[in-house]
Amino acid sequence: MKGMPRYSPLTAVAVALALLAGCSRAPEEIYAPADYPTWERTTSITLNYPIPGHENRLRIPRMNAKGFSAIPARVGSGLKWDFPEDTVIVKEVYATANPAPGDKPVQLTIMAKDPNDKRAQAGWLWITKDLPDGKETVFTGNFCVTCHANANEKHPYGDGNSNEDFRDYVYFVPGEAAK
Amino acid sequence: MAKRQLRFRSITFTVNLFLVLALAVGVGLVMVAFTYSLLASRNQLTRSSLLQQGNIIYTSIANFMLPGDAPLAVKFVGQISISSPESSISLYRRDGVPAFSDNATIERVNTNLREAKFSPRAQAASQAARPSTPRFKEASSNPPSEVFFQESSGGNSYFRAYRPLINLPKCAVCHGSDHTVRGVIDIRSDVTSVIRTQNLTIAGGAVGFLVVVGLLAFLIGSFLRALVLSPIQSIGSLCTQVTSGSFEGRVDVRGKNEIGDLARTVNQMVGGLRERFELTKYVSRGTIGALTEGQKPQRVQRTLLFTDVRGFTAYTERHEPERVVRALNRLLERQSEIIHEWGGDIDKFVGDEVVAVFAGEDASTRACRAARDIVRLCAMRPADFDGLSVGIGAASGPIIQGMIGSERRADFTVIGDSVNIASRLCSIAKAGQVIVGDSAKAAAGAEFAFKGPFGAKLKGKAAPQKVWLLLTGAGPG
Known part of the structure; x- marks a missing residue:
């Protein structure tokens, strides 16, 4: 028609595909928000001793309020923890064991409770966040969950879980902070 | 711009080519997808199996190690390798050195425990070769990851985790x-062996694919050829015959479908053409020309040639009808041939009389040649025509040419003074004589010899007409 712009069928298909692609991509969820440093620490212990995975670098774990609302169930003589969905634990990892004041962490490792996510392992998403670009990546290997499985047994950290409570893969459960 | 030359390409070839390509692409894609799926499935299964084995062994070794039973772990790994010849299991320290190949770990553990809990071994328990480094480093880096890959060695294929x-x-x-x-x-x-079996399966599939494609192409091609292409070829062949003037053929297709209908229509069409072709024998060329070029009457210059058998009435009374008709037809046939040979057109046969028209600048010359040849023929081969001979008259002049008759039956013929004169000249010509009008004689040229002129008293003409006798070298002329 005169005066009307002409579009080829190929253009129409390309536009349709672009729209479909745009519709199918959900916005990426941010697990460690900007205000996470205001979250409460899960332990008062200075975690600068060497451990497998993080070696001898300072770690500071913080948990959101949702996580601190968790109450363990009593099972026999032990306790069973089941952190509620949307619990997020952010562990700051510094470059050295004793960083200077004002130093920023070089990496964040994140546990986000989301049992319905198909990428979840043991109910948690295991995420790394590179700094400073802020890109969060869900870890698909089983390294994190394998290591954290020790939190449910006796281990050498914190109170050592000598009672072998099921701590839902978290080494420092609420109450540990005071220790 | 140069005209693009279209190359003839047989429909049979095109259809078969299309079929083969369509089948090759269609079935080929299925085969490729099948092969890809087979390989992916095999890799996935093997990967899962190896990783599962790894998990079991990992758990077993971890449980052996925790209470400090490292020797049991060594024995365990060794026994698994013996019981499963297709699989080998090795244990390495993170630096790639085979585990238990020396006492380094024992010494370190004793140091960490601050006691000599484990006694050094006198002989190494394992002497496995060091693994390939890039992938090993990937597995032992921080964070560590499981690595799965395929490799070939000594003619064998391995999956490795x-x-x-x-x-x-x-x-x-x-x-x-x-x-x-x-x-x-x-x-x-x-x-x-798994890969060999799979390769055989894929090769078998490929052969099967080729056989299926070939067979399907052959079957569908044969089917199409029998149903469509052969009938079309037959119809094309018949059309070629018709183009070359033969109307005897017909398409032998009996199918009750579109092709069958087409064949029957073509047969009917050729039958109609044959009838019309036969009919052209009974009308003059002028009539046929008038049908295509228009039937408007017109005045034209022509040379008229009349021939008539002499003594024919007496002849018919003396002989049987079959003999009469046979002799007359033979004579008329030969006259027709000669007239056509010299470019004349048979206007009509009237009993034993032939009326021919010659057109063109040399019409008189050709009319005289035809007359001469007819007379000579009768003289030279009297037996062929049972002794019959003709007298001929020819005249040139303006005539009227047009469709003469009724709406039901008409002829495209000629009328006029020259026609009458030619007819009169014919009637006074004796057997073997050719009498030519003065204008025709003048136009005939020096090729001919004439005797005359004579004054002829013709019916319908008050004054005697100047006529000439063509000397043919045969008969009384």
């Missing part, structure tokens, strides 16, 4: 906390 042994917090008591990966479990599975 590196399963990192993580230095868990509970392991750190003995082994220390300064490293993340304790070592790597190396599981190697010989899949040579």
